[in-house]
Amino acid sequence: MHLISLSSLFVSATALASLSFAAPLVNGKDKRSFVERDGVNYTVFEHAATGAKLEFVKNSGICETTAGVNQYSGYLSVGTNMNMWFWFFEARSNPTTAPLAAWFNGGPGCSSMIGLFQENGPCHFVNGASTPSLNPYSWNTYANMIYIDQPIGVGFSYGTDSVTSTVTAAPYVWKLLQAFYAQFPQYENRDFGLFTESYGGHYGPEFAHYFQQQNAAIDAGTVTGQKIPIVALGINNGWFDPAIQEKAYIQFSYNNTYQSLISKSDYDSYMSTYESDCLPAIQACASSGSNSDCSNADNTCYNEIEGPLSQVADFDVYDIREPSNDPYPPSTYSTYLTKSSVVKAIGAKSTYQECPNAPYNKFATTGDDARSFLDTLSAVVSTGLTTLIWAGDADWICNWFGGLAVANKIQYSGTSQFASAALAPYNVNGAEGGTFKTVDNLSFLRVFGAGHEVPYYQPELALQAFKQTMMKGPISST
Template sequence: MRTVIQRAATLSLLTALISPSLAAPTTAHLDKRYVEERGGITYNVFEHRSTGSKMSFVKNSGICETTPGVNQYSGYLSVGDAMNMWFWFFEARENPKEAPLATWFNGGPGCSSMIGLFQENGPCHFVNNQSTPSLNPYSFNNYANVLYVDQPIGTGFSYGIDDVNSTVTAAPFVWNLLQAFYAHFPEYECRDFGIFTESYGGHYGPEFAHYIQEQNAAIEEGDLEGDKINIVAVGINNGWFDSTIQERAYIDYALNNSYRPLINESVADSLYDIYETKCVPALNECISSGTDEACSYADDTCIGNVDTVIYDSADFGTYDIRVSANTTDPPETYVDYLQRPDVMKAIGAQVTYAECPDAPYYKFAATGDDARSFLETLTKVVQTGISVLLWAGDADFICNWIGNYQVAEAVVYSAQSNFTAAEMVPYTVNGTEKGLFKTADNLSFLKVYEAGHEVPYYQPEVALQAFKQTMMDVAIAST
């Protein structure tokens, strides 16, 4: 098992590797700003001496966000040698000088956050398979300034050397990006900050939030130079948190969901037995030993003996059981658009867009990261009192709502007994029922009707309302 001492040592080493100057305070006047041309693209460049990183970006490309007066910035944060992390930042459409700041991370691991930007909650989307995007009236930047990040390196437009092989090793790079972002845009330093993510975000969300809180404490104690990040909210839809809970939930959901059974009772009984005799022992060994080999074996064991049997039992979409397995929904129109040379040049992209490349994923697979539970980390985050929303579309299989609900009920915090005792009640948007939810203190759970894996794509009004309420650092509520 990874002890606190081992984890702290690992993070300390990572911080030293990516931010060698953090231990020695520097002064802001050493930061540098200039213009640079690279690959036919003119960038505004900011060198952040405190973290040793360089931010290169283009401003107001005219791509995606075309609302008059709303600024956008897209480009790279360079950390170390040949490590270039892609970001795309959009100011809020309303009151950007006072609006909070939120980040969005897609999952994978190794899938681009351009998925969320163009298919889910960004300023633009593709309607009826049009070849160019139009404005999204339900964009998250209606309310907040939103930063989309492609991580780890090799994902989306990010390129270079990828040293990240787990969720824990990913967190320092994200923190480093935020530090450089604050240094260049100091007006956001004191704003409320939120992390929103999905899918493998069940790993990312808790760990990134917890790491930020740890860094905040170190800054507070004078042990670290940097800007404290005023994190107030975490939102994770259809997340993958804990294999022990969610592997069994695959069987529960396949047998009994809102749409159609994917297996019969006989298959379910067999799978429950296999889960207990093969999957659980392997996961327990992963938990107790913490080795890459044990956790990789556990992941393979559960997938091979439980998941695959369900997939072979019926024709259904992994991310939306209402469609067949070979249906692509949402459409992938945006990929062709982002691969256009004129679009790439306009936004400052140096490499061809790759939505979910294999290389970053296999690094995580080699360490068994998928099988490692982040329920304890999620619990620590909830216990700090910030607003946490776990939500899930009811048509998604891969990170289904039953597993997400059971994870929410397993969070140990001061109001856990109230949360588990509470009944789910209708969640309405302007009087129309869109799901079921419950909340106790700072933890909320929401089951969204008629929604697959990418909830904001299927139910944009619900997503925007839940996002706004959580970013306000309050429990979600019907309107």
């Protein structure tokens, strides 16, 4: 599944000595200092436990302009010359008690600024406007939100990128959150939600699983750190399992509710190719786990299934209703993020890159795309974690046919009941916005009239589903 078509220079010791003052925190190990550069004030925080350094700007005045709502944007060093970008927004109401949620876009190798500015962040660009306006359906109306650009090289993150797979990405995200908790201890022990989309079908299960493993290790005394109290996982239009979802490309192309892209004879031909070439390659990848087998599976299925199907008609793979040459939603936000005044205000130290090739190519070398995360997702759901698998039904690239098929295969205590349950109307203030089913801690939601980036198309519904999931209960109509 090929989604890509296709920082902070920390202050030197000398500069700190001349421009700032340092104050050790209560434990005598962590250190916080303040520095002014080019008229912008930065906080620099050094986290003793992980060796990480955090440098950020408070209240840049960019995006979130609601009075009294704080925001922080900047970098965390997660390793030598590894500077990961984050942008944090307090909840618009009750920030001192509201839960904390993190958002990750997919790719692999795409910036979470996509989600911030096009989907669920405090501001958005209406009808392709050149400047942002407040988003009334921002997810920070309910939760404190942190958006993270990972791996290194994506978005505003910059430096050395050693991440070559979903599994190797997880520890760096955990390290960022550890330093975040150390700098902002008021958010420790808050309910934590992990929300993601697209390649987040890989990221979401693995990151949640890694956080749970680290929590257990902290309890056992084998790891030193702050537990991440994860209570919710949400993945919209995710790429979870290639065996299921490569087949779904064929099924959706033939039988979706918007436009049939292929004939019955084409359908039969693609299904034959799937069975003879694509599926055996995926099974070889799963069996051996080798980079070569998994890269081969990725290439085989793309060249014989996904690639050709994406060219059978003039359509946007992210929204089957749109032509291929008219990307939607408009990407005006990316131009905004290259404005020198904006870059300076938020404390960014690199040129914004939405979906650069280099990080993606590293994942390609390990065949990460062709590796299934269904077992990992099952393990996470089996812990009782409230989980929402949802999808806009006009998306082709990670379509709802595949999402539903994956949800039905999740192995947990409610598997048989969930798989046999029918979809029922999902209403928002009495209006039907999709169909859903839920058994115990697992829910699936099909969203009507939405492409790949669900919160862009159906913001009110998306906010409702987000809030219900963060409340640790099943989603339900209103």
